[in-house]
Amino acid sequence: MPMRQMKESSEQHLVIKTHLQNSMNPVQKPPKTAQNGKGPPSHEPQNAKPHSQTSPSSKNRGRRRGRGGRKSDQSDVFMRPSSRPCTVADKPVLAHQAGPLVTDIPHGCVENGGNMCEMEMGFPSSSKSLTFAPRPGYGQLGTKCIVKANHFFTELPEKDLNQYDVTITPEVSSRTVNRAIMNELVKLYKESDLGMRLPAYDGRKSLYTAGELPFAWKEFKVKLVDEEDGINGPKREREYKVVIKFVARASLHHLGQFLAGKRADAPQEALQILDIVLRELSTRRYCPVGRSFFSPDIRAPQRLGEGLESWCGFYQSIRPTQMGLSLNIDMSSAAFIEALPVIEFVGQLLGKDVLSRPLSDSDRVKIKKALRGVKVEVTHRGNVRRKYRVSGLTSQPTRELVFPVDDNSTMKSVVEYFQEMYGFTIQHAHLPCLQVGNQKKANYLPLEACKIVEGQRYTKRLNERQITALLKVTCQRPRDQENDILQTVQHNAYDQDPYAKEFGIKISEKLASVEARILPAPWLKYHETGKEKDCLPQVGQWNMMNKKMINGMTVSRWACINFSRSVQESVARGFCNELAQMCQVSGMMGGRNTVLLDAISCRIPLVSDIPTIIFGADVTHPENGEDSSPSIAAVVASQDWPEVTKYAGLVCAQAHRQELIQDLYKTWHDPVRGTVSGGMIRDLLVSFRKATGQKPLRIIFYRDGVSEGQFYQVLLYELDAIRKACASLEPNYQPPVTFIVVQKRHHTRLFANNHRDRNSTDRSGNILPGTVVDSKICHPTEFDFYLCSHAGIQGTSRPAHYHVLWDENNFTADGIQSLTNNLCYTYARCTRSVSVVPPAYYAHLAAFRARFYMEPDMQENGSNGGGSENVKRVMFYC
Numbered sequence: 001m002p003m004r005q006m007k008e009s010s011e012q013h014l015v016i017k018t019h020l021q022n023s024m025n026p027v028q029k030p031p032k033t034a035q036n037g038k039g040p041p042s043h044e045p046q047n048a049k050p051h052s053q054t055s056p057s058s059k060n061r062g063r064r065r066g067r068g069g070r071k072s073d074q075s076d077v078f079m080r081p082s083s084r085p086c087t088v089a090d091k092p093v094l095a096h097q098a099g100p101l102v103t104d105i106p107h108g109c110v111e112n113g114g115n116m117c118e119m120e121m122g123f124p125s126s127s128k129s130l131t132f133a134p135r136p137g138y139g140q141l142g143t144k145c146i147v148k149a150n151h152f153f154t155e156l157p158e159k160d161l162n163q164y165d166v167t168i169t170p171e172v173s174s175r176t177v178n179r180a181i182m183n184e185l186v187k188l189y190k191e192s193d194l195g196m197r198l199p200a201y202d203g204r205k206s207l208y209t210a211g212e213l214p215f216a217w218k219e220f221k222v223k224l225v226d227e228e229d230g231i232n233g234p235k236r237e238r239e240y241k242v243v244i245k246f247v248a249r250a251s252l253h254h255l256g257q258f259l260a261g262k263r264a265d266a267p268q269e270a271l272q273i274l275d276i277v278l279r280e281l282s283t284r285r286y287c288p289v290g291r292s293f294f295s296p297d298i299r300a301p302q303r304l305g306e307g308l309e310s311w312c313g314f315y316q317s318i319r320p321t322q323m324g325l326s327l328n329i330d331m332s333s334a335a336f337i338e339a340l341p342v343i344e345f346v347g348q349l350l351g352k353d354v355l356s357r358p359l360s361d362s363d364r365v366k367i368k369k370a371l372r373g374v375k376v377e378v379t380h381r382g383n384v385r386r387k388y389r390v391s392g393l394t395s396q397p398t399r400e401l402v403f404p405v406d407d408n409s410t411m412k413s414v415v416e417y418f419q420e421m422y423g424f425t426i427q428h429a430h431l432p433c434l435q436v437g438n439q440k441k442a443n444y445l446p447l448e449a450c451k452i453v454e455g456q457r458y459t460k461r462l463n464e465r466q467i468t469a470l471l472k473v474t475c476q477r478p479r480d481q482e483n484d485i486l487q488t489v490q491h492n493a494y495d496q497d498p499y500a501k502e503f504g505i506k507i508s509e510k511l512a513s514v515e516a517r518i519l520p521a522p523w524l525k526y527h528e529t530g531k532e533k534d535c536l537p538q539v540g541q542w543n544m545m546n547k548k549m550i551n552g553m554t555v556s557r558w559a560c561i562n563f564s565r566s567v568q569e570s571v572a573r574g575f576c577n578e579l580a581q582m583c584q585v586s587g588m589m590g591g592r593n594t595v596l597l598d599a600i601s602c603r604i605p606l607v608s609d610i611p612t613i614i615f616g617a618d619v620t621h622p623e624n625g626e627d628s629s630p631s632i633a634a635v636v637a638s639q640d641w642p643e644v645t646k647y648a649g650l651v652c653a654q655a656h657r658q659e660l661i662q663d664l665y666k667t668w669h670d671p672v673r674g675t676v677s678g679g680m681i682r683d684l685l686v687s688f689r690k691a692t693g694q695k696p697l698r699i700i701f702y703r704d705g706v707s708e709g710q711f712y713q714v715l716l717y718e719l720d721a722i723r724k725a726c727a728s729l730e731p732n733y734q735p736p737v738t739f740i741v742v743q744k745r746h747h748t749r750l751f752a753n754n755h756r757d758r759n760s761t762d763r764s765g766n767i768l769p770g771t772v773v774d775s776k777i778c779h780p781t782e783f784d785f786y787l788c789s790h791a792g793i794q795g796t797s798r799p800a801h802y803h804v805l806w807d808e809n810n811f812t813a814d815g816i817q818s819l820t821n822n823l824c825y826t827y828a829r830c831t832r833s834v835s836v837v838p839p840a841y842y843a844h845l846a847a848f849r850a851r852f853y854m855e856p857d858m859q860e861n862g863s864n865g866g867g868s869e870n871v872k873r874v875m876f877y878c
Contacts, residue, residue, distance in 0.1 A: 130712060130715065130716060131264060132264075132711070132715075132782045132783070132803075132804075132805050132806070133782065133783045133804045133805060133806055133807040134264075134781055134782065134783060135774075135779075135781060135782060135783045135784075135813070136783065136807075136810070136811070136812055136813055137812065137813055138774055138775055138813055139517060139772060139774055139785070139812075139813040139814045139817050140517075140813075140814060141517065141519060141520075141814040141817070141818060142517030142518050142519040142520065142770065142772065143517060143518045144515065144516070144517055145515075145516050145517070145518060145753070145760060145771075146513055146514070146515060146516065146753040147513075147514050147516045147750045147751060147752065147753060147767055147771065147773065148482070148511040148512065148513055148514070148750070148751045148752075148753055149511060149512045149514050149748060149749070149750055149751075149773070149776075149777045150328060150329055150330055150482075150485050150511060150747070150748065150749045150751075151319070151321065151323075151326040151327070151328055151511070151512040151748070151777045152326065152327045152328075152329060152489060152507055152508050152509065152510070152511070152512065153323060153324060153325075153326060153507070153508040153510075153512060154274075154318065154324070154325035154326060154327050154505060154506070154507050154508075155324075155325075155505065155506035155507070156252065156255065156256060156259070156324065156325055157210070157252065157274075157503050157504030157505050158252070158504060159210040159211055159252075159503060159504050160210070160211055160212070160249055160250075160252070161208060161209075161210065161249065161250040161252065161270060161273045161274075161503070162208065162209045162210075162211065162212055162213070162246065162248075162249050162250075163206055163207070163208055163246075163247045163248045163249070163250065163269070163273065164199075164206070164207040164208070164209070164213065164244050164245060164246055164247055165205060165206065165207075165244070165245045165246075165247050166182070166201070166204075166205055166206065166207050166242065166243070166244055167205075167242070167243040167245075168181060168240055168241070168242050169240065169241040169242075169243075170240070172240075175203035175204065176203075177224075178201075178203050178204065179201060179203050179283070180224060181222050181224055181240050181242065182199075182201045182207070182242070184222050184223075184224060185220055185222050185242055186198070186199065188220075188222070189220060193214065193215070193218060193220070194213060194214075195213055195214040197209045197210070197211065197213055197502075198498060198499060198502040199213075200273070200276050200277040200280045200499055200503070201276075201280070202276050203283075206247075206276075207244060208273045208276060208277065210502050210503040210504065212246075213244070213246070215244075216245070216246040217243070217244070217245045217246065218243070218244055219241060219242070219243050220241070220242045220243075220244070221239060221240070221241055221242075222239070222240050222242055223237055223238070223239050223240075224237070224238050224239075224240060225237050226238070248269070250267065250269045250270040250273055251267060251270065252270060254267040254270065255267045255270045255271070255320075258320060258780060258781075259320055259321075259324050259325065259780055260780070261322075261780045261781050264781050266320060271318060271320065274318050274325070274503070274505065275317065275318040277499050277500065277502075277503045277505065278316065278318060278327065278494070278497075278499070278500060278505065278507075279316065280499045281492075281497050281498070281499055281500075282316065282492065286298075286313065287311075287313075287455040287457075289313075289334060289457050291315055291316060291317050292313050292314065292315045292316070292332045292334070293313050293314060293316065294311040294312070294313030294332075294334055294336070294455075294457075295311065295312075295313065296311055296454075298311075298312045298313060298314075298488075299312035301336070301338075302469070302472075302473050303338070303469075304335055304462070304465075304466040304469045304470055305348070305465055305466055305469060306348055306349050306351070306370075306463070306466065307337060307338050307340060307345040307346075307348040307349050307370070308335045308336065308337060308338060308458050308462075308466060309335070309336055309337075309338045310333050310334070310335060310336070310469070310470050310473045310474075311333065311334055311335075311336045312331070312332075312333050312473070313331075313332050313333065313334065314329055314330065314331055314332060314485075314488045315328070315329065315330040315331075315332045315747045316328070316329055317747070320779070320780055321776065321777050321778065321779070321780065322775055322776050322777070322778055322779070322780050323512065323776045323777065326512065326777060327494075327507055328747055328748060329485055329488060329489055330485065330747035330748075330749060331474075331476070331481055331484050331485060331488070332474075332747075333470060333473050333474040334457055334458075335457070335458040335462060335466065335470060336455065336456060336457055336458060337374060337452055337456045337457075337458050338452065339451065339452050339453065339454035339455075340451065340452055341379070341448070341450070341451050341452075342371075342376060342434070342447045342448070342450040342451065342452060343355070343428065343431070343447045343448050345371075345452055346367055346447065349366065349367065349370055350363055350366065350367075354431065355428055358397070358430055359431065359432065364393055364395070364432065367393055367432075368392060368393040369460075370460075371390045371393065371434065372390055372391065372392065373389060373390065374389070374390050374452060374453075374456060375387055375388070375389050375390075375452070375453040375456060376388055376389075376390060376434065376436070376445070376450040376451060376452055376453060377450070377451055377453050378445065378449055378450060379449055379450065379451050380418065380422050380424040380449040381422060387453055388434075388436035388437060388443070388445065389436065389437070390434050390435070390436055391435050391436060391437065391438075392434075392435040393432050393433075393434060393435065394432040394433045394434075394435060394444065395432070396432065397429060397430050397431060397432055398414055398415065398426055398428075398429045398430070398431060398432065398433050398444075398446050399413075399415060399429035399430065401413065401414040401433055401444055402414070403417075403442050403444065405417070414426070414433060414444050414446065415429055418446065418449070424449065426446050426448065426449075427448060428446075428447070428448055431446070431447050431448075432447070433445055433446055433447070434446075434447065434450060459624050460623075460624060461623050461624070474795070475794055475795040476795060476796060477764070477765050477795070477796070478749075478751050478752065478755070478761075478764075478765045478766050478767075478792075478796045478797075479751075479755045479765060481749065481751075481796045482511070482749075482751045482755075485511075485749075486509070486511070489507075489509050490509060494506075494507040495507070511751070512776060512777060513753070514750075514773055514775065514776045514777055515773075515775055515776065516750070516767075516771050516772060516773045517771070517772050518768050518770045518771050518772075519770040519771075519772055519817065519818060519821045520770065521536060521537040521538075521540070521769070521770060521825065521833070522537075522596050522597065522598060522821075522822040522825050523535070523536050523596070523597035523598070524536075524537065524542070524594045524595070524596065524597060524825060525550055525594060525595050525596070525597045525600055526547040526548055526549065526550055526594055527547070527548035527549060527550050527551075529548055530546060530547045530548035531546035531547070532545075532546045532547045534597060535547065535594070537825060537833065539762050539763075539768065539769060539791050540762070540768075540769030540770075540789075540790055540791035540832060540833040541791060541831060541832045541833070542831050542832075543831055544831060547594075549593050549594065550593070550594055550595055555583075560572065560575070560576045560579070593645075593828055594645075594826070595643045595645050595826070596643075596644075596645075596822055596823075596825070596826060598822070599642050599643050599644060599645075600642065600643060602642055604642070604819060604822070605812075605815045605818075605819070606698065606809050606810075606811060606815055606819070607642065607644065607698075607700075607819060608642050610697040610698055611641050611688075611692065611694035611695065611696050611697050611698070612638075612641060612642075612644070612696060612697070612698040612699075612700065613637055613638055613641070613684075613685065613688050613696035613698070613699055613700070614637065614638040614644055614700045614701075614702070614823075614839050615635060615636070615637045615638075615681075615684070615699065615700065615701040615702065615839060616635070616636045616637075616647070616702045616704070616837070616838070616839025616840040616841070616842055616843040617633070617634065617635045617636075617661060617701065617702070617703050617704065617718075617840075617843050618633070618634055618703075618704040618705050618840060618843040618844045618846075618847050619631050619632065619633045619634075619654075619658070619659055619661060619705055619847065620632050620634075620705075620844070620847040620848055620851065621656075621657050621659075622656065622657070627656070628656065629656065630653040630654060630655065630656055630854075631653070631654050631655065631656060631657055631658050631659075632651060632652070632653055632654075632847045632848075632850050632851050632854075633651065633652050633653075633654055633661040633662070633663065633680075633847065634649060634650065634651045634652075634843045634844070634846035634847035634850060634877075635649070635650050635661065635664070635680045635681070635684065635843060636648065636649040636650075636684075636839055636842045636843050636846060637684035637685075637687070637688060637839075638688070638839070639687060639688055639691040639692070640691065640692065641688075641692050641694060641696075644823070644826075645826045645828075646691075646875070647838075647839060647842050647875060648684060648687050648691075649842065649843070649846040649875070649877060650680045650683060650684065651846055651847060651850035652680065653850075653854065659705070659706065659710055659713075659714065660713065660714060660717045660718065661680070661718060661721075663679050663680050664679050664680050664681045664718055664721035664722065664725065665677070665678075665679035665680075665681055665682060665721040665722070665724045665725040665728070666678055666679045667728075677725075677728035679721070679725055681721060681722055681725035681726075682725040682728060682729065685725065685726070685729060686729070695730075695733075696735055697735050698735050698736055698738075698809055699722065699735050699736070699737045699738070700737075700738045700740070700809070700819075701718075701722065701737060701738065701739045701740065702740050702742055702837050702839050702840040703718065703739065703740065703741050703742065703840070704741075704742045704744075704836070704840040704843060704844055705742075705844075706741045706743070707743075707745075711741065711803070711805060714741075715739060715805045715806060718739070719737060719739055719806060722737055723737075736808035736809045737806060737808050737809075738804065738806065738807045738808065738809045738811060738816070739804070739805050739806035739807075740802055740803065740804050740805070740816070740820075741802070741803045741805055742800055742801075742802055742836055742837060742840045743800065743801040743802075743803065744798060744800055744801075744835070744836060746798075746801050748777065748786060748799065748801065749796055749797075749798065749799075750767050750771065750773065750786065750788060750797075750799055751767070751796075752765070752766075752767055762791045762792055763791070763792075764791070764792035764793060764794060764795075764797075765792070766788070766791070766792030766796065766797040767788055767797065768788075768791075769788060769789055769790050769791045769833050770787075770788075770789065770821055770833075771787070771788045771799070772785055772786065772787045772788075772817050772821070773785060773786045773799075774786075774813055774817070779803075782803065782804075783803070783804035783807065783813075784801065784802060784803040784804065785801075785802055785813070785817055786799040786800070786801055786802075787799055787800050787802060787817065787820060787821060788800075788835075789820070789821050789824035789833050789834065789835060789836075789837075790824065790832065790833050790834055790835040791832065791833070797835070798835070799835075800835055800836050800837070802816075802820060802837075804816060820837050821833075823837050823838055823839070824836075824837055824838065826838055827841065828875060842875065842877060845877040846877040848877075849877045
């Protein structure tokens with residue numbers, strides 16, 4: 001599928017601005033259904049009267065009319081709604097007030113039939129004026145239960161937190177060296193100039209204390225000895241000047257107010273200080289990588305092959321939650337380069353004996369790629385273990401290498417030099433040398449004189465065998481993972497941590513007990529001609545026995561290609577006949593497998609009442625080390641209503657590691673047509689109209705792959721793009737939007753309260769599918785929840801974290817939680833509920849698949865971005 005520019009229609013571009021204000025939703029009781037009964041719920045559509053949850057309040061309706069909303073049959077540029085069984089209202093639902101905003105962005109206006117058309121949109125110009133959707137209450141639907149979470153209650157300290165700026169001269173780029181300097185400073189001056197304070201240091205520019213230091217500015221001198229220069233011989237010593245200067249004081253009152261739900265803005269400075277304080281001791285004990293710590297002493301390393309091994313470790317992060325401050329602890333594993341002699345590492349890497357055979361050119365390339373940037377230490381100088389970073393590999397064998405030893409260009413061979421200088425005889429002169437240090441100055445080290453330094457994480461791509469081996473190490477049953485987490489907390493002994501004591505931080509050693517609910521599985525509808533017309537999944541799964549797919553398709557031409565010589569033609573033909581027979585029996589090759597019974601019965605709140613489109617979006621980035629490949633964005637959107645099971649997809653290439661989706665909405669100038677509007681959102685809205693005969697009057701947008709630090713930026717940019725795409729299709733067309741971020745790369749785990757209770761776990765020992773948590777470990781004020789929608793297969797299930805950033809549809813907690821859980825049963829690939837809501841899942845698959853379709857020239861010039869592909873109504877990514 002080549003990435004090419006889409007052909008755009010010639011609709012005029014209308015840019016708008018509106019004032020939006022958010023309001024708190026009252027908790028509403030869930031609708032009574034027969035989902036937990038012995039039979040499926042009744043099938044009568046509720047056309048005569050809209051459901052109480054789905055109809056906006058009369059106050060909001062009046063507000064919309066007062067703001068100049070018009071019926072869709074007046075000046076309908078985009079599309080006219082046609083009658084459908086489930087339609088309650090044909091009037092477009094305009095974006096109502098959703099969030100106290102400080103500033104407006106005047107987007108300008110465009111002529112439309114001779115009239116100037118302008119609406120106020122008021123989308124904030126910065127994150128400071130944007131307020132995320134508040135929690136509308138707590139969910140009530142489902143069977144209540146208790147689960148345990150890997151969150152540990154952290155008592156808020158009463159001491160003042162102070163920040164100081166640190167300047168080290170000469171400047172040092174290594175955090176390890178910076179820490180060594182500051183450790184020496186604290187050892188020398190704690191009892192005098194530092195006033196008995198024990199500061200925490202971030203390894204860069206910031207120092208933190210509990211209470212003030214006796215000075216606002218002070219200069220120190222510190223001498224650091226290089227311990228790697230040997231035990232008996234002379235050691236190098238270097239002097240550093242350290243200036244410590246007061247910067248600010250962090251308010252713990254603000255943090256307390258935020259945790260109590262009385263303030264909406266999180267005090268990031270105070271949270272950051274507490275996080276650094278609790279990481280200080282672990283940073284000294286273990287190998288820090290991001291927010292995790294690893295050590296070969298936590299659990300014996302396991303070999304992954306080709307010179308790599310897995311190290312066990314733990315993730316640690318302080319989080320603000322409804323129960324107060326929480327320390328999130330989780331087990332983790334990562335690939336490290338094994339601390340081997342370099343020759344042994346090369347042998348493992350190549351999978352052959354390198355001592356007696358010369359290396360091929362491809363061998364050299366593989367060695368150079370694997371060792372570039374890796375730290376090695378020399379082994380030929382006795383106690384002196386000088387460390388170097390590998391910059392390359394020589395193209396010549398060691399026996400042929402010579403270098404100048406003086407200014408007169410007197411040449412000497414590497415073999416001679418090591419013999420004369422160190423008394424070291426090179427045994428394997430047929431092997432190349434490592435190049436270390438500066439590329440301009442030749443520094444050669446024989447492979448046999450080097451060993452890989454311990455504790456270096458492997459950041460390049462693992463092969464399939466290494467991934468499989470790593471997964472075997474990381475895959476733990478829930479009970480085992482829970483025990484390891486508890487042991488980690490006990491081993492870390494936070495009550496004995498001198499830094500935690502200094503700052504007055506106390507941490508519980510018990511997992512948090514959390515109230516949860518198990519949402520009921522939805523009834524699924526199959527074809528009327530099958531023996532079983534309806535199905536209620538059990539523990540997140542079902543099968544196709546005695547069922548027919550609800551919508552089949554006719555396949556007039558198909559082929560089966562046999563690539564195996566060992567498979568006889570008769571066997572291949574028999575397989576083809578059986579495949580065709582099974583397809584006919586199940587009603588399969590382009591339609592729908594199944595649909596939610598509540599969908600075709602028009603009983604899904606805020607979906608069934610008016611035409612609703614559900615989007616899923618994701619961006620996949622190139623692997624580490626690929627500096628030029630583009631990122632791939634994908635957007636899918638439902639193309640059937642009220643069923644919401646078929647999704648069309650669009651993909652586009654964009655700038656390297658750009659998380660914001662650039663082609664959601666775009667305009668360009670055409671010499672003939674003037675300003676032309678386009679983009680992924682616009683095209684999918686048009687596609688929905690063509691497929692259903694309706695225009696979407698409500699938008700639900702699931703956005704995958706966004707970290708918490710990107711929430712504001714992504715919402716600002718992408719919600720604005722949705723607004724502009726809608727406005728470009730029709731004057732006054734602004735359907736209300738609910739924008740939800742889906743996160744899987746988090747470290748919250750939920751465990752059964754009693755692992756021996758078979759009624760509270762699935763076969764794998766995990767919590768039951770449908771388990772939802774929206775209290776205690778969730779955000780103090782914002783609208784988020786954890787949902788484990790799938791049954792575990794192996795290892796510990798990871799719940800998806802859904803964060804409703806923007807909600808103009810006034811979803812209740814039960815409404816969005818039930819909708820999300822029910823959609824997880826409509827995934828087209830299998831007869832199981834899945835762990836992530838399908839539109840987000842499909843977007844991820846589409847983006848991943850698209851990378852294989854990219855044209856070579858786009859791969860090379862990916863940083864320039866790329867065009868999006870035409871709408872695909874076939875779910876090719878499945």
